[in-house]
Amino acid sequence: MVLVLDFGSQYTRLIARRLRELRAFSLILPGDAPLEEVLRHNPKALILSGGPRSVFEPNAPRPDPRVFALGLPVLGICYGMQLLAQELGGRVERAGRAEYGKALLTRYQGPLFRGIEGEVQVWMSHADAVTELPPGWRVSASTEENPVAAMEAEDGKAFGVQFHPEVAHTPKGMQILENFLEIAHVPRDWTPEHILESLLKEVRDRVGKDRVLLAVSGGVDSSTLALLLARAGVDHLAVFVDHGLLRLGEREEVEGALKALGVNLRVVDAKERFLKALKGVEDPEEKRKVIGRAFVEVFSQVAREEGPFRFLAQGTLYPDVIESAGEKGAAKIKSHHNVGGLPEDLSFELLEPFRLLFKDEVRELALLLGLPDPLRLRHPFPGPGLAVRILGEVTEERLEVLRRADDIFVSLLKEWGLYEKVAQALAVLTPVRSVGVAGDERKYGYVLALRAVTTEDFMTADWARLPLEFLDEVARRITRRVPEVGRVVYDITSKPPATIEWE
Numbered sequence: 001m002v003l004v005l006d007f008g009s010q011y012t013r014l015i016a017r018r019l020r021e022l023r024a025f026s027l028i029l030p031g032d033a034p035l036e037e038v039l040r041h042n043p044k045a046l047i048l049s050g051g052p053r054s055v056f057e058p059n060a061p062r063p064d065p066r067v068f069a070l071g072l073p074v075l076g077i078c079y080g081m082q083l084l085a086q087e088l089g090g091r092v093e094r095a096g097r098a099e100y101g102k103a104l105l106t107r108y109q110g111p112l113f114r115g116i117e118g119e120v121q122v123w124m125s126h127a128d129a130v131t132e133l134p135p136g137w138r139v140s141a142s143t144e145e146n147p148v149a150a151m152e153a154e155d156g157k158a159f160g161v162q163f164h165p166e167v168a169h170t171p172k173g174m175q176i177l178e179n180f181l182e183i184a185h186v187p188r189d190w191t192p193e194h195i196l197e198s199l200l201k202e203v204r205d206r207v208g209k210d211r212v213l214l215a216v217s218g219g220v221d222s223s224t225l226a227l228l229l230a231r232a233g234v235d236h237l238a239v240f241v242d243h244g245l246l247r248l249g250e251r252e253e254v255e256g257a258l259k260a261l262g263v264n265l266r267v268v269d270a271k272e273r274f275l276k277a278l279k280g281v282e283d284p285e286e287k288r289k290v291i292g293r294a295f296v297e298v299f300s301q302v303a304r305e306e307g308p309f310r311f312l313a314q315g316t317l318y319p320d321v322i323e324s325a326g327e328k329g330a331a332k333i334k335s336h337h338n339v340g341g342l343p344e345d346l347s348f349e350l351l352e353p354f355r356l357l358f359k360d361e362v363r364e365l366a367l368l369l370g371l372p373d374p375l376r377l378r379h380p381f382p383g384p385g386l387a388v389r390i391l392g393e394v395t396e397e398r399l400e401v402l403r404r405a406d407d408i409f410v411s412l413l414k415e416w417g418l419y420e421k422v423a424q425a426l427a428v429l430t431p432v433r434s435v436g437v438a439g440d441e442r443k444y445g446y447v448l449a450l451r452a453v454t455t456e457d458f459m460t461a462d463w464a465r466l467p468l469e470f471l472d473e474v475a476r477r478i479t480r481r482v483p484e485v486g487r488v489v490y491d492i493t494s495k496p497p498a499t500i501e502w503e
């Protein structure tokens with residue numbers, strides 16, 4: 001495996017993801033992880049990530065110095081290259097001019113660039129530059145602005161690149177990373193089949209004859225987890241709480257698919273309870289809290305009725321793990337609802353088979369496990385469901401209106417082949433009513449907003465440039481078939497400053 005030492009770059013996760021796309025297992029550790037921790041993972045190679053600091057700042061993050069003495073193949077990216085230069089006896093200085101954005105390599109050579117020909121565009125983002133190489137190193141690429149755009153050690157095992165090979169704006173970046181893996185003799189065995197096999201073994205070994213409880217939402221993570229438990233043949237119960245805030249036909253779709261694939265599923269109809277708890281609640285955070293509490297109550301009741309269970313399985317993913325391990329905590333914008341906060345008398349051991357996986361890898365597993373495409377390729381849907389897409393009070397009538405409008409939007413996206421081109425699409429029912437005409441009559445209908453975004457990670461997002469003809473058809477169909485809606489608007493705000501959901 002390859003260890004990525006993180007010095008705070010916004011692209012660190014992307015490095016690990018790219019290596020996994022190249023079928024090399026990789027993990028991220030804090031940049032200053034002590035040698036013992038690095039060794040515990042038995043890495044074949046190290047990558048030092050970029051970062052926002054300057055290597056000559058006091059307290060700039062740096063690796064345990066003993067890490068350099070390991071003699072492992074190493075690739076320093078941006079700040080990582082500057083660390084190598086400084087630690088190994090070269091010099092880093094503030095560049096005369098910062099280099100941001102696209103640049104062309106004016107020359108390049110050496111094993112890191114093997115197989116690459118012609119024009120090489122790279123993505124730069126740095127204000128410091130290597131001005132003197134460490135002894136025993138040579139320049140392996142330059143740009144017009146920067147004579148040391150890449151460097152390599154004469155022993156052929158250590159490399160630095162000032163640009164970011166992991167981003168899409170460096171089109172040949174994957175080849176560069178692949179070359180590094182070859183040089184370092186990193187095995188390329190991280191395939192979906194291999195992942196599935198090792199997860200099945202892990203689950204069987206850990207669970208044995210004990211029982212596992214899990215909550216499924218219909219999202220790809222929890223559905224795939226349920227399928228994994230079913231395939232592993234362990235004694236499990238998957239609980240799907242229908243809180244009445246689901247989309248049209250959603251419950252039936254999830255129920256049908258999971259049961260057909262051997263999941264022991266119990267669907268709990270708790271619509272009335274949730275709607276009652278939401279009566280009169282208008283504040284978005286309050287809604288989330290009310291729903292979270294009701295969810296825990298319903299889930300705990302099932303756990304008691306059907307228990308005891310030794311394990312609670314959760315679809316925690318690697319990015320969540322990295323975050324809770326103390327990546328500079330992002331400010332809490334919204335409280336997210338999941339199975340946290342269970343009462344104390346219900347204690348479980350957590351089973352988190354996906355804790356080292358990225359979302360794309362879970363989707364690949366889902367494919368192997370036979371999850372039908374509509375569920376596997378489904379956009380994310382928030383735990384509190386349509387409640388956070390109805391501004392103001394949630395009522396049965398509003399839910400009904402939103403469900404029909406949302407279904408038209410999503411069905412048309414699929415018909416037009418646009419569904420998979422956007423990361424998430426949704427309809428929002430506002431409490432605003434506006435004036436319109438229907439025949440000779442004055443009409444007073446809801447304002448419904450459509451939102452579709454493109455994004456890599458849902459932390460930032462851009463509004464999707466959907467074709468105008470498409471939006472036209474959606475608006476016509478919604479106002480025709482859902483007469484309660486008087487006006488349809490399209491949200492053209494990116495995140496930030498807006499969030500993806502409206503509440």
Ligand code: XMP
Pocket residue numbers: 288333334335336337380381382383384424458495498499500501502503
């Ligand atoms: P925002 O609106 O914060 O959403 O830009 C980012 C992503 O998170 C989803 N989301 C939630 N998911 N419980 C969830 O399980 C929640 O309370 C919640 N709020 C937002 C949202 O749909 C988007 O994919």
